[in-house]
Amino acid sequence: MGASKTDEYSQQQISLAAMFKALGHPARVAIIQFILKAESCICGDIVNELPLSQPTVSQHLKELKSAGIIQGNVEGNAICYCLNDKTVKLLKDYFGSLIDQIQLKNSNCC
Amino acid sequence: MGASKTDEYSQQQISLAAMFKALGHPARVAIIQFILKAESCICGDIVNELPLSQPTVSQHLKELKSAGIIQGNVEGNAICYCLNDKTVKLLKDYFGSLIDQIQLKNSNCC
DNA sequence: TTTCTATATTGCAATATTACGATATTATTT
DNA sequence: AAATAATATCGTAATATTGCAATATAGAAA
Numbered sequence: 001m002g003a004s005k006t007d008e009y010s011q012q013q014i015s016l017a018a019m020f021k022a023l024g025h026p027a028r029v030a031i032i033q034f035i036l037k038a039e040s041c042i043c044g045d046i047v048n049e050l051p052l053s054q055p056t057v058s059q060h061l062k063e064l065k066s067a068g069i070i071q072g073n074v075e076g077n078a079i080c081y082c083l084n085d086k087t088v089k090l091l092k093d094y095f096g097s098l099i100d101q102i103q104l105k106n107s108n109c110c
Numbered sequence: 111m112g113a114s115k116t117d118e119y120s121q122q123q124i125s126l127a128a129m130f131k132a133l134g135h136p137a138r139v140a141i142i143q144f145i146l147k148a149e150s151c152i153c154g155d156i157v158n159e160l161p162l163s164q165p166t167v168s169q170h171l172k173e174l175k176s177a178g179i180i181q182g183n184v185e186g187n188a189i190c191y192c193l194n195d196k197t198v199k200l201l202k203d204y205f206g207s208l209i210d211q212i213q214l215k216n217s218n219c220c
Numbered sequence: 221t222t223t224c225t226a227t228a229t230t231g232c233a234a235t236a237t238t239a240c241g242a243t244a245t246t247a248t249t250t
Numbered sequence: 251a252a253a254t255a256a257t258a259t260c261g262t263a264a265t266a267t268t269g270c271a272a273t274a275t276a277g278a279a280a
Contacts, residue, residue, distance in 0.1 A: 025237090025238085027238095052238095052239075052240090053239070053240055053241080054240095055239080055240060055241080055242095056238075056239050056240065059237095059238080059239080060238095063237095074246095074247090076247070076248075077246080077247050077248055077249095078247095
């Protein structure tokens with residue numbers, strides 16, 4: 001009869017997946033890197049940096065924002081996008097805990 | 111004239127995005143967690159644990175594997191899937207470096 | 221060699237993502 | 251109040267993902 005199926009996914013699973021999904025496109029990884037590299041984090045020129053149109057970049061920014069990876073700040077006419085350090089820390093800790101769990105069970109069949 | 115567009119994405123950006131994309135689905139996050147939780151890492155019963163058909167689980171496993179998140183080991187009739195600790199460490203370090211970079215530039219406009 | 225068990229592949233329908241031109245919005249400057 | 255500049259939204263075409271039933275494959279057991 002086997003184990004019973006979990007009817008759905010946990011909230012943590014859903015929310016983690018949403019963050020990873022947001023990061024799962026080269027353009028969005030590039031946006032993250034550009035935000036970190038840029039002198040100030042006034043980031044309207046992401047559009048100039050990426051090989052994509054303005055609407056497309058705007059859409060990618062929206063996805064990063066709604067997943068909580070970045071935050072936007074209205075700065076006069078422009079908008080300043082920055083990384084959400086709380087989310088980044090959460091993700092770092094998540095992978096840290098995975099490593100801990102891997103090391104705990106040293107029944108390594110692979 | 112503004113900055114010139116990067117013609118394409120870097121290999122690092124593409125490869126990071128592929129790993130995140132592989133993790134960007136609740137079923138695949140659940141698979142990771144199950145592999146870690148399970149007594150041994152003989153994992154045919156992932157199918158019994160998840161609310162998905164066997165072909166669908168197999169497909170998710172394939173995606174995780176080809177992104178280098180997990181590895182599969184033939185074990186007689188069954189296959190044992192385990193996390194690739196090298197990849198997990200790489201991702202942990204990636205977020206660690208993001209945090210470092212955030213802290214370096216304390217010109218926080220957000 | 222036949223049967224059984226575990227996993228993978230194929231084919232396909234439903235849905236989601238990606239990208240962009242056109243247009244809307246909002247704040248600034250004139 | 252225009253005109254300008256920066257960003258967002260809409261509509262839509264092309265493509266990719268998700269999920270499953272049906273089927274294939276490969277090893278173990280009989």
